[in-house]
Amino acid sequence: xxxxxxxxxxxxxxxxxxxxxxxxxxxxxxxxxxxxxxxxxxxxxxxxxxxxxxxxxxxxxxxxxxxxxxxxxxxxxxxxxxxxxxxxxxxxxxxxxxxxxxxxxxxxxxxxxxxxxxxxxxxxxxxxxxxxxxx
Numbered sequence: 001x002x003x004x005x006x007x008x009x010x011x012x013x014x015x016x017x018x019x020x021x022x023x024x025x026x027x028x029x030x031x032x033x034x035x036x037x038x039x040x041x042x043x044x045x046x047x048x049x050x051x052x053x054x055x056x057x058x059x060x061x062x063x064x065x066x067x068x069x070x071x072x073x074x075x076x077x078x079x080x081x082x083x084x085x086x087x088x089x090x091x092x093x094x095x096x097x098x099x100x101x102x103x104x105x106x107x108x109x110x111x112x113x114x115x116x117x118x119x120x121x122x123x124x125x126x127x128x129x130x131x132x133x134x135x
Contacts, residue, residue, distance in 0.1 A: 008033040011040050014053070018118050019044065019076070022055040031065035038074050045075030051118035052076035053111070057084040067095055073102040077122070080114035081107045 008027045014020050021037055023029065041052065052075075056062075079101065081092050092107040108114035 009037050009040075011037070011044060013044070013050075014115075016115070016119055017050060018115065019050045019052045020055070021052060023059040025058040026060045027058065028061040028063070029059050029066045030063045031069055034066035034069040038069055038072065042075045047075075049075050049077040052079045053082060053114055053118060054079060055082045057082065057088060062091070062095075067099060071099045071102060076103055078104040078118060079106075080118050081105065082111055082114050083107060083109060085109070 008024055008029075010020075010022050010024075012020055019041060021041065027033070041050075044050075081088075083089060083092065089107050089109070096105060106114075106117060108117070
């Protein structure tokens with residue numbers, strides 16, 4: 001199994017060909033480590049596209065500059081953002097309303113539900129104006 005480790009996050013391939021990006025506890029996500037994470041996903045994918053599960057609940061801060069990095073297209077075919085509580089959901093909803101994601105993106109508090117959605121066939125309805133899955 002391929003794995004890339006950094007002080008701020010880990011990245012590896014799950015058994016169902018889902019990339020897992022997990023931010024470390026208390027990490028402040030700024031433009032530099034956001035760029036490193038996106039570059040690591042793209043490098044791992046090597047021209048292919050993968051569903052991406054992002055464990056974000058442990059991060060302490062997400063800067064505006066980091067959010068700008070995350071709206072750029074990358075090797076993710078769809079992104080499930082895994083948080084722990086309603087505050088995480090509010091932050092994600094605000095971000096998606098302010099800056100649409102580059103691919104279908106949804107928030108979950110259940111990893112099982114996130115994985116189910118990530119592994120659904122690609123024919124899911126997409127909102128062409130928002131670039132993300134219609135709920």
